[in-house]
Amino acid sequence: MKHFNKLIVLALVLLTTGSFAQETKWGIRLGVGLPNLKSxxxxxxxxxxxxxxxxDGGIYLDYGLTENFSIKTELYYARKGGERNGMQPIPPAQLDPQLSALTGGVPIYANFDNRAVFDYIGIPVLAKYEWNLGDKWGVYANAGLYVEFILSPKQETSGSSQLYYDEAGNMPVQIVANPQDPPENWVLVDLPAQDLTATTDIDSDLADMDFGAMFGAGVSYKVCETGEIIFDMRGxxxxxxxxxxxxxxxxxxxxSFTFSLGYAYTFKRKSKKAEPVTE
Known part of the structure; x- marks a missing residue:
């Protein structure tokens, strides 16, 4: 979050410089992203x-440099994350201190649902080339770099489960049933199932920004002189x-891989008429 103000300033600078392009397209897109946590x-x-x-959606501007080539920038919001359900490890740091002491600080497995949710604000800067297919249709490809910042990441877990020392669930965590007796007479029983439902703030565990490569393609269809519908795909x-x-x-x-529908409005810069020279 410490870089968020810088991001907004950068976005405003990029979005306002579109007025200097020969032809500028302002647009909005709304879509769905399919994120992938790649280990x-x-x-x-x-x-x-x-x-x-x-x-996954945002507002964008195309800065026309030639008839077919432009630079495209955007301010977008995207929700990303992943889920893992079933038997999985619980880091010792996330266990109750008493449980962590009981298990000796080693990874413990449990059967529960785990969902990590991340919100991002980002800016890509893409080089775009578009081919016109007649008067109405066009196709384009674009590629470039992006920077994005994470907002209030959360981890949501749900379910209850016994705890195990192994992923197969063959070695349950046990406790002493009769600790008052001499140690040689202790009886061990399985630790009762634990409620694992929680929402945890994991902001301090994650990098607050990301920087990467973006590429994609799309189709445009003109609905009027200055308006067009866009179908955009990007990775x-x-x-x-x-x-x-x-x-x-x-x-x-x-x-991430994203599919979006959008609308773009074209601002055409008026050329100045040559004034007659008078003597």
Whole structure:
């Protein structure tokens, strides 16, 4: 969040400089993103996350440089994340202190639902080339870089489960049923199922910004002289690891594929008429 004000200033600078282009398109797009938490190793905490679809949309400007080539920038909001359900590890730091002491600070497994939700504000800067297919239709391709900042990331867990020392669930965590007796007479019983329903703020665990590459393509259809409908597809991949503690949680990068519908309005710069020279 410490970079958020800088991001807004940068967005305003990029969006307002469109007035200097020969032809500027202002647009809005609304769509759905299919994020992918991509782990580069086999870390027990970061593997096996599945895609969770989320809203992805924003406002953008195309700065026309030639008839077919432009620079496109945008201010967007995107909800990303992933979910992992079933048997999975719980980091010792997220256990109740008494449970953590009981289990000796080692990873403990449980059967529950786990959903990580991240909101992002971002700006891409893309080089775009468009081909006109007659008077109405056009197709384009664009590619470039983006920067985005995370907003209030949360981890939502639900369900109740026994705790286990192994992923297969064959070694349940046990407690002493009769601690008042001499140790040699202790009887061990399985620890009762634990309620794992919680919403946890994980902002301090994650990188507050990401920087990556974006690429895509789309189709445009003119509905009038200055208006067109846009169908946009894009993919992105972040270069900065999501987790701050990569030694514990592994190296995870955020990727996404997005489908959007939008509308663009074209501002055509009026050319000045030559005035007659009078003597």
């Amino acid at each position: 580069t190793d086999d870390n027990i905490y970061s593997k096996d996350y599945k895609t969770v679809a989320g809203f 992105s991949y972040g270069f900065i690891p999501l987790q701050n503690d990569t030694d514990t949680y592994g190296t995870v990068h955020m990727g």
